[in-house]
Amino acid sequence: MSAPKVGNLLSSKLDAELTPLLTVSAVSKAFGGLQALSDISLQVHAGEIFGLIGPNGAGKTTLFNALTGLYSIDRGEIRLNDARLDGRPPHQVLQAGLARTFQNIRLFAEMTALENVLVGRHARTTSGVVGAVLRLPGTRREEADSHERAHALLRRVGIAQHADRLAKNLPYGDQRRLEIARALATEPSLLALDEPAAGMNKVERAALRELLLQLQADGLTLLLIEHDVKLVMGLCTRLAVLDYGVKIAEGTPDVVSRDPKVIAAYLGDEAI
Amino acid sequence: MSSVLSLNKTQPHWLVFGLLALGLALLPFLVDAGLGRSWVRLLDLALLYVMLALGLNIVVGYAGLLDLGYVAFYALGAYVYAWLASPHFGLHLPFWAILPLGAGLAGLFGVLLGTPTLRLRGDYLAIVTLGFGEIVRIFMNNLNTPVNLTNGPQGINLIDPVRLGGVSLSQPHTLFGFTFSGVHLTYYLFLLLTLAVIFISMRLENSRIGRAWVAIREDEIAAAATGINTRNLKLLAFAMGATFGGLAGGLFASFQGFISPESFNLMESIMILCMIVLGGMGHIPGVIFGALLLTLLPEALRYTGDWQRNLFGQIYVDPADLRMLLFGLALVAVMLYRPAGLIPSARRRQEFADAKG
Numbered sequence: 244m245s246a247p248k249v250g251n252l253l254s255s256k257l258d259a260e261l262t263p264l265l266t267v268s269a270v271s272k273a274f275g276g277l278q279a280l281s282d283i284s285l286q287v288h289a290g291e292i293f294g295l296i297g298p299n300g301a302g303k304t305t306l307f308n309a310l311t312g313l314y315s316i317d318r319g320e321i322r323l324n325d326a327r328l329d330g331r332p333p334h335q336v337l338q339a340g341l342a343r344t345f346q347n348i349r350l351f352a353e354m355t356a357l358e359n360v361l362v363g364r365h366a367r368t369t370s371g372v373v374g375a376v377l378r379l380p381g382t383r384r385e386e387a388d389s390h391e392r393a394h395a396l397l398r399r400v401g402i403a404q405h406a407d408r409l410a411k412n413l414p415y416g417d418q419r420r421l422e423i424a425r426a427l428a429t430e431p432s433l434l435a436l437d438e439p440a441a442g443m444n445k446v447e448r449a450a451l452r453e454l455l456l457q458l459q460a461d462g463l464t465l466l467l468i469e470h471d472v473k474l475v476m477g478l479c480t481r482l483a484v485l486d487y488g489v490k491i492a493e494g495t496p497d498v499v500s501r502d503p504k505v506i507a508a509y510l511g512d513e514a515i
Numbered sequence: 516m517s518s519v520l521s522l523n524k525t526q527p528h529w530l531v532f533g534l535l536a537l538g539l540a541l542l543p544f545l546v547d548a549g550l551g552r553s554w555v556r557l558l559d560l561a562l563l564y565v566m567l568a569l570g571l572n573i574v575v576g577y578a579g580l581l582d583l584g585y586v587a588f589y590a591l592g593a594y595v596y597a598w599l600a601s602p603h604f605g606l607h608l609p610f611w612a613i614l615p616l617g618a619g620l621a622g623l624f625g626v627l628l629g630t631p632t633l634r635l636r637g638d639y640l641a642i643v644t645l646g647f648g649e650i651v652r653i654f655m656n657n658l659n660t661p662v663n664l665t666n667g668p669q670g671i672n673l674i675d676p677v678r679l680g681g682v683s684l685s686q687p688h689t690l691f692g693f694t695f696s697g698v699h700l701t702y703y704l705f706l707l708l709t710l711a712v713i714f715i716s717m718r719l720e721n722s723r724i725g726r727a728w729v730a731i732r733e734d735e736i737a738a739a740a741t742g743i744n745t746r747n748l749k750l751l752a753f754a755m756g757a758t759f760g761g762l763a764g765g766l767f768a769s770f771q772g773f774i775s776p777e778s779f780n781l782m783e784s785i786m787i788l789c790m791i792v793l794g795g796m797g798h799i800p801g802v803i804f805g806a807l808l809l810t811l812l813p814e815a816l817r818y819t820g821d822w823q824r825n826l827f828g829q830i831y832v833d834p835a836d837l838r839m840l841l842f843g844l845a846l847v848a849v850m851l852y853r854p855a856g857l858i859p860s861a862r863r864r865q866e867f868a869d870a871k872g
Contacts, residue, residue: 311740333739342741349737351730361723362730366742368723372751375722376715386723429742 264289264464265310265341265433270319270329272309272488279305280488283319287433292455292465294479294496296472298508301485303468304346307437310466311343312336323433338366342431344422346438346468352411356402356421359410360393363428396424400454416447423454427463434458435466440474452478476500484508543702554814555698559770561810562705563763566712568790568806569799570759573716575788576797577725578752579732581641583784584628584648588757590655590779591624592617592764594665597774600675603666610677614765621761622754629753633746636735648784655776670775677704677769684769701770708766712759716799719755728752729797793849795856804858813838 265287272280280302287293295303308314310321312333321328326339351359368389374382397403400420405413410421419439426434439455440448452474459465469475475482476496484492484499486508492499499505546554567589574582595617599608628647632640659667676685676697684704687696719725727748730738739745768774786809794805820834832840849857 313736313740332744333736334742334744337740337742345737345740349734349740351733351737353733354726354729358726358729362726362738362741362743365723365727365730370723372719372724372755375724376718378718382722389723425741 262289263287264324265466266320266322267306267310268320268322270306270309270321271317272305272314273317278488280309280316283485283488283490285483285490285493287464287466288481289432289464290459290462291480292459292467292478294475294482295466295468295485296470296475296482297485300487301508302488303485304437305488306485307343307435307468310336310435311341334366337429337431340430340432341435342426342429342433343435344419344426344437344439346441348418348422350410350418350422350425352409354410355407356397356410356413356424357390357393357406359421359425360396360428361389363396363425364389364392366429393424393428396427397421399427400424401450416443416450419443419451420454427458431463433464433466435468437468438470439467440469440471448474539706540703543699547696547699552696552698555696555702557811557814559698559701559705561807562702562709563767563770564787564790564806564810565709565803566705566759566763566766567787568794568802569712569716570756570763571787572756572791572797572799572802573719573728573759574752574756576791576802577720577728577732578749579728580632580749580752581637581644582753582756583641583645583781583788584651585644585756585760585787586779586781586784587628587648587651588621588625588760589764589767589783590651590776591621591757592761593768593774593779594655594671594764595620595761596765596768597671597674598664600769601671602673603671607675610675610679610769614762617765618758618761621764622758625753625755625757625760626750628757629750633749645781645784648781652776652779652781655779665776668776670773670777672773674768674772674774676772677701677766679704685772705766708762712762713799713803720799724748724751789846793846793857795859798856798858798860801856801858801860805856808857809842813842816841 263286267283267285270280270283271278283302283306285293295306297303305314309316310328312328312331312335316329319329323336323339323341328336328339328341331339351362354362368385370379370382370385373379394403394406397406400423402413402417402420402424405417405421410418413421423434423436423439436455440451443451448471455465455467455478467475467479479496481494482492482496482499483490484502484505486504491504491508492502494502543555543558546558567585570588571582571585574580574585596613598604599606599613599616600610601607628644632643635643655665656668658664659669665671676683678684682688682700683697684700685697687694688700689695727738727743730741730743731745731748735745767778771778787806790805790809791802792805793809794803795801816838817834819832819837820830823830823832853859
């Protein structure tokens, strides 16, 4: 009785690892004469933590912005499951299941932490002006549900005590956590994090790492830009390395860290 | 001072509501007895401005879209009323039919004028909306040829007063042994509609829609990346604000009995904006207070003319000039000492407390 269950679990886990969730095919983007992304292709599989690394100006954030609809792309195709994401506005990309955080934290500064997370519920709720003004039963239920979920998310990322404080007055590390909670409120299937550990101290980094692993354990797929090599190597199942808008390597952290092109990109050609 | 703040509102006691309702019901009689009939009229006008300011507050205070042409929707509501209830076209449609029509049409124009400005922000948006406001006024000024739509600068006269269920608000009526004059009855009508506008504003503020507006104001890119359809919600803000503007316009036309393009100039837009800024942007009690203050205070300052004559035997400073001078000083003082407005919202108060502490 228990043996097939284990077998099922294993095979479903293997299946999950092989299911491409995000497929980026030959994406290019130029700003004037600057080729920011050239023919980038990569696949992020369901359930993994996929790292995106590279020197400053390599095009990591540009790729994030292209994925999330903030930039239009010149060529190529972006798919989440079977849905085309390219050419769609940001709110539709999010609706399809791709949420993100920003490198330079972009919270709604003058809203409370709770309200920030409630805004994250916007895409998954429907009540409009009439419902709000008349406070119809459906709207009331939806609001109660949103509040409950928002509180739960604040607890989950560990900042429940800040629920009624303005986002701008939260400590730096907690602002990063709040941004993650807001993104989670949109019920994404893929969460893209742009340098979530930037500016964090050692303790905050360890806590963040713990949180990301928990999210992965709960079935969320993560796409991560990060400069902290130690964090990336310990956390990511696979990595892609960008340099001058070109993907120069992809694979497990072990393989990537030994790749001569990667070493050259990070340390300069003379180092080899 | 604790920086943790609860935004939960405590429920006011029903007694407070009761006293407030009684006070508002008796107010025109007290004002009439104490200050005279003209002040009741002014009270009516102040209520109109409360509606206008609350409408603009949705656009500027919540969604953060600096709209300097708001008066265009006020004008539109007023002209729609004038066209459908005056000898100008010989139409005399009932009040209850025209008012929603004017408000709805203004809302539609809010969307029409909002659409081309969607990509603009801050200063640029302000300049374009300012242009729209002026375009509407100039149209009204010149649309007397080839077809006489607006009667040009002369304006439209003899607009029907409000008539509800056979009761005309231009004549006194006796009820339960009390005699209500026209301005008193108008006060109750305007009060009712103002309360409705306040109610709608409050409900919207604490809703999914209201939060989305504030999110757009705070960071439009983050709002879009958090799943908010910024285009639709900005248009909704324009439409809601314009609807309230159109409503106030229709009431204004019926109240005055006469409208001309002169009533809808840029200064009017700026005054309404000042009411919001002075009172407390995005905060309903602040906006109401700002609107009342800026409508009533200038009238109060007219008395300074009498004082000057009594004190010095002649008038040194024309009350009208003094009005603008004090008004300017008050604005500067508010910006210096209470930059969040006279009655700021709880979150803004906290922000300034945190900045100090």
